[in-house]
Amino acid sequence: xxxxxxxxxxxxxxxxxxxxxxxxxxxxxxxxxxxxxxxxxxxxxxxxxxxxxxxxxxxxxxxxxxxxxxxxxxxxxxxxxxxxxxxxxxxxxxxxxxxxxxxxxxxxxxxxxxxxxxxxxxxxxxxxxxxxxxxxxxxxxxxxxxxxxxxxxxxxxxxxxxxxxxxxxxxxxxxxx
Amino acid sequence: xxxxxxxxxxxxxxxxxxxxxxxxxxxxxxxxxxxxxxxxxxxxxxxxxxxxxxxxxxxxxxxxxxxxxxxxxxxxxxxxxxxxxxxxxxxxxxxxxxxxxxxxxxxxxxxxxxxxxxxxxxxxxxxxxxxxxxxxxxxxxxxxxxxxxxxxxxxxxxxxxx
Numbered sequence: 001x002x003x004x005x006x007x008x009x010x011x012x013x014x015x016x017x018x019x020x021x022x023x024x025x026x027x028x029x030x031x032x033x034x035x036x037x038x039x040x041x042x043x044x045x046x047x048x049x050x051x052x053x054x055x056x057x058x059x060x061x062x063x064x065x066x067x068x069x070x071x072x073x074x075x076x077x078x079x080x081x082x083x084x085x086x087x088x089x090x091x092x093x094x095x096x097x098x099x100x101x102x103x104x105x106x107x108x109x110x111x112x113x114x115x116x117x118x119x120x121x122x123x124x125x126x127x128x129x130x131x132x133x134x135x136x137x138x139x140x141x142x143x144x145x146x147x148x149x150x151x152x153x154x155x156x157x158x159x160x161x162x163x164x165x166x167x168x169x170x171x172x173x174x175x176x177x
Numbered sequence: 178x179x180x181x182x183x184x185x186x187x188x189x190x191x192x193x194x195x196x197x198x199x200x201x202x203x204x205x206x207x208x209x210x211x212x213x214x215x216x217x218x219x220x221x222x223x224x225x226x227x228x229x230x231x232x233x234x235x236x237x238x239x240x241x242x243x244x245x246x247x248x249x250x251x252x253x254x255x256x257x258x259x260x261x262x263x264x265x266x267x268x269x270x271x272x273x274x275x276x277x278x279x280x281x282x283x284x285x286x287x288x289x290x291x292x293x294x295x296x297x298x299x300x301x302x303x304x305x306x307x308x309x310x311x312x313x314x315x316x317x318x319x320x321x322x323x324x325x326x327x328x329x330x331x332x333x334x335x336x337x338x339x
Contacts, residue, residue, distance in 0.1 A: 139327035
């Protein structure tokens with residue numbers, strides 16, 4: 001069995017998922033997992049697909065050629081992934097960042113994480129408030145692994161002060177049961 | 178005694194740890210907090226930093242609120258309050274006058290015991306949640322500092338009526 005990551009981006013309209021799924025089912029492919037969302041009128045989909053042995057990446061792409069044309073997709077990529085490559089490092093901390101919206105918040109925080117070699121497993125942002133005083137909220141889940149939490153906390157505090165935002169890092173709550 | 182403006186984040190005064198409150202100052206601030214809270218209709222609590230006063234004073238009154246009307250300690254004026262005991266965990270939806278557009282699911286203790294300049298008492302449920310929210314203000318902590326997930330727990334307020 002082959003495993004592929006399929007991503008597609010296009011202007012939102014009804015029928016995108018159906019057209020992509022039709023192409024995949026035509027070659028007996030199985031959609032094992034997916035993420036789909038809309039942002040700014042653009043639809044993005046990421047699929048983890050398994051296929052019968054005889055299909056390689058080019059064959060999967062060919063199977064999606066119709067969908068690509070009909071939907072006028074702006075991008076369609078197919079990449080082979082190893083079986084079980086879905087296993088991302090487990091997030092163990094959540095970082096909340098908020099402040100008056102201005103360019104550079106995402107960069108300031110993520111650059112510090114990258115320098116510390118810490119992976120982001122999930123990142124969400126939200127813009128609230130009115131136009132005169134927009135409030136930017138970002139939450140990241142990160143996998144610290146062996147990294148020193150106290151040290152990172154201190155580094156993030158310095159970055160937060162420079163970027164004039166609030167930063168709070170907490171261990172991810174493990175639910176009992 | 179007067180109705181004061183409520184500060185909005187990102188006002189830095191909302192992120193400061195407030196020092197203990199002293200005698201006449203505490204009384205004046207408490208009176209202003211009560212006047213301001215009463216002027217805001219649905220408001221069930223207010224803390225000194227929200228009106229720009231750096232002092233550990235907060236007021237809570239859930240007696241008129243549907244979720245607190247049957248179990249409360251009346252109109253609370255809390256000067257230098259401390260939570261000395263907390264138990265249980267419960268997730269509930271909170272908003273804040275200082276962050277008007279958002280609400281969030283926040284985890285709080287279900288039962289608390291509070292000691293303050295005027296004595297001590299036990300509180301449960303909705304009132305206990307309000308007290309914990311107001312006391313957070315005295316430490317410069319806003320509810321956004323306590324949410325676990327932006328996708329699952331933070332919501333845009335549907336309507337905001339001050």
